[in-house]
Amino acid sequence: MQIENYQKAGKIAGEVREMVRSKDWIGKTVYEICEEIESEIQKRGAKCAFPVNTSINEVAAHYTAEPDDPLTIKDNDLIKIDLGAQINGYIADTAVTVCYDAQFDGLVQAAEEALGGAMSMIKSGVKASDIGRKIETTIKQMGFKPIANLSGHSLDQYTIHAGKSIPNIWSVGGFSLSDNSAYACEPFVTTSEGGGFVRNGQIKNIFALNSRKKTKNEEADELLDFIWENFNMLPFALRWITKKYEFKKAKELLDFLVKKKAVQAYPVLIEVNEQRVAQAEHTFIPNENGVTVTTAAP
Ligand code: MN
Numbered sequence: 001m002q003i004e005n006y007q008k009a010g011k012i013a014g015e016v017r018e019m020v021r022s023k024d025w026i027g028k029t030v031y032e033i034c035e036e037i038e039s040e041i042q043k044r045g046a047k048c049a050f051p052v053n054t055s056i057n058e059v060a061a062h063y064t065a066e067p068d069d070p071l072t073i074k075d076n077d078l079i080k081i082d083l084g085a086q087i088n089g090y091i092a093d094t095a096v097t098v099c100y101d102a103q104f105d106g107l108v109q110a111a112e113e114a115l116g117g118a119m120s121m122i123k124s125g126v127k128a129s130d131i132g133r134k135i136e137t138t139i140k141q142m143g144f145k146p147i148a149n150l151s152g153h154s155l156d157q158y159t160i161h162a163g164k165s166i167p168n169i170w171s172v173g174g175f176s177l178s179d180n181s182a183y184a185c186e187p188f189v190t191t192s193e194g195g196g197f198v199r200n201g202q203i204k205n206i207f208a209l210n211s212r213k214k215t216k217n218e219e220a221d222e223l224l225d226f227i228w229e230n231f232n233m234l235p236f237a238l239r240w241i242t243k244k245y246e247f248k249k250a251k252e253l254l255d256f257l258v259k260k261k262a263v264q265a266y267p268v269l270i271e272v273n274e275q276r277v278a279q280a281e282h283t284f285i286p287n288e289n290g291v292t293v294t295t296a297a298p
């Protein structure tokens, strides 16, 4: 059953997110963090829906650890940990911002309040633009800025961004939430000095299959099959390929597949004024009386 799979995945993702929230990650490398969280998801019987994202400070999203990535968490860093679990392709997408420096508590609280406010107004038929308005108002009242060009999204089996956006600001038009469809809501917040937008960075360490068309390079085609069999159309990291391939070979073949456009590489997203960004995210399914937040805290 679709709903049961969403709920199973959500329960696991919610448990792991709360573990992430309560833990002290200072001094750990992002490689250690990603691997530990991914193994917690798998231990509970789900697959990872995408590589754990550990986006630090002004990096808003889409950073995952490289193999043996030495980047280490410092005591005043603000880290968005975004994780995904899936059962039979039905995804739970959730995020928390961890930070151990009290001067950034307001930023983290604004993301959480905006998400909570959005969740409390959801039932089927609610307009996505009204959710965006609620998120924007909540964040601005607390003295911060929403990131206007990042948004929540509809979800579908093996598809994280299934075509519909839930904005983090009020916007014209849009759609109304449907009964028994899955969505993710994810307010991103920056300081009043922030531009309120993200731009693409240079680093690209999250990938996804674009096409299964053969490249005529036998080794690359084998890797394409490996990707399809293990990750379907969902995002993956080089770390996940070096479990089977030697590092140099994996990197060379992956670069080739990106060049051939068989694989898409996603850049990290950075706040335009290099201001810190906080995020909170839940996956939910609306119904006519309200909402099931699949990733709710246990
Ligand atoms: Mn997410």
Ligand code: MN
Residues within 6 Å of the ligand: 093, 152, 153, 184, 186, 281
């Ligand atoms: Mn998401």
